[in-house]
Amino acid sequence: MFGESFAEAWAARYGAPPTADFPELGPFLRHRSVRAFSDRPVSEELISALVGAAQSASTSSNLQLYSMVSVQDRALRAKLNEFTSNQSQVTTAPWFFAFCADHSRLRLAASGSEADNLDYEDYFLMAVVDAALAAERMTVTAEAMGLGVCYIGALRNNPAAVADLLGFPDGVFGVFGLCLGYPAEQCDAAIKPRLHQDAIWFRERYDAKIGVEEYNARMAKFYKSQSQDPTVTWSQRSLRRLEKKYMSGREVIKAWLEKTGFVRR
Ligand SMILES: Cc1cc2nc3c(=O)[nH]c(=O)nc-3n(C[C@H](O)[C@H](O)[C@H](O)COP(=O)(O)O)c2cc1C
Structure with a gap:
């Protein structure tokens, strides 16, 4: 449904045309979050192929420290939505996956022997990274098949x-959800501009060139095109997200990870 070329997607991301064209990369640059889905079903076979793609992602030491739980039951989805800030896409997406950092499976596999290293924060990070890599590979593959997603x-x-x-046992932590389905016909999700590459890609040594003013100006145009207030800048919106009220309950995560045995050292 979304068909921007590489050059068009690049221009939308950076506000200027690319210096070289790579037509086959168009699908990888045209991502946008989709929050309105059509009723068109997504077959179990396609979903299984997407899970295969997710599992094809690299994973630290092949430990595969992640799991995903798909939630199709409507009542369960509605309940889940109560705990996820009531976002309509959580209930309306044809498929919903909870991506989890998972130490539980390895602890079971290691039963009878020491699994000391799982107690360190690095192993929690590993599990979160594994879950994110799997989800993003599922995302890229799904988008190549014409589906849309929202984390x-x-x-x-x-x-x-x-x-x-x-029903998570100890050692399983829900890192994020992934809504998935065909975009609704009227879905007007657009490619969102990103910071210029010199704000995030440094050569040889870190260089704190942030380039926020120029980005604020580009984002203002984007907000306007999306009927959002263009006078509130990206910087201001980002700072607001750092206000305490936006923790939305997540301030308990550290205690939760300690309680459920995820991080002990
Ligand atoms: C880990 C993660 C969590 C996110 N959580 C939410 C969410 O709870 N609700 C939502 O509407 N979008 C969520 N998003 C989508 C981001 O808001 C979106 O990716 C970002 O604004 C960039 O827009 P784009 O994806 O359209 O390029 C999340 C994205 C990521 C990567």
């Missing part, structure tokens, strides 16, 4: 309630 970080708003609802 749901709000899955972390209430770790205890989500764990209870989805």
Whole structure:
């Protein structure tokens, strides 16, 4: 449904045309989050292929420290939505996956022998990175098949309630959700501009060139095109996200990870 070429997608990201064209890369630059889905079903076979793609992602030491729980039951989805800030896409997406950092499986596999290293924060990070890589590979593959996705970080708003609802054992933590389906016909999700590359790609040594003013100006145009207030800049919006009220319950995560044995050292 979204068909921008590489050059068009590049221009939307950076506000200027690319210096070289790579037509086959168009699909990888035209991502946007989709929050309105059509009723068109997504077959179990396609979903299984997407899970295969997710599992094809690199994974630290092949430990595969992640799991995903798909939630199709409507009542369960509605309940889940209560714990994820009531975002309509959580209930309307044809498929919803809870992506989890998972130490539980390895602990079981290692039963009878020491699994000391799992207690360190690095192994928690590994599991989160694994989950993110798998989800993003699922995303890229799904988008190549004409589907749209929306990540749901709000899955972390209430770790205890989500764990209870989805039956997570200790050592399983819901990192984010992923809504997935064909975009609705009227879905007008647009490619969102990103910071210029010199704000995030440094050569040889880190260089704190942030380039925010120019980005604020480009984002203002984007907000206007999306009927959002262009006078509130990207910087201001980003700072607001750092206000305490936006923790949305996630301030309990550290205690939760310690309680459920995820991080002990
Ligand atoms: C880990 C993660 C969590 C996110 N959580 C949410 C969410 O709870 N709700 C939502 O509408 N979008 C969520 N998003 C989508 C981001 O808002 C979106 O990716 C960002 O604004 C950039 O827009 P784009 O994806 O359209 O390029 C999340 C994205 C990521 C990567």
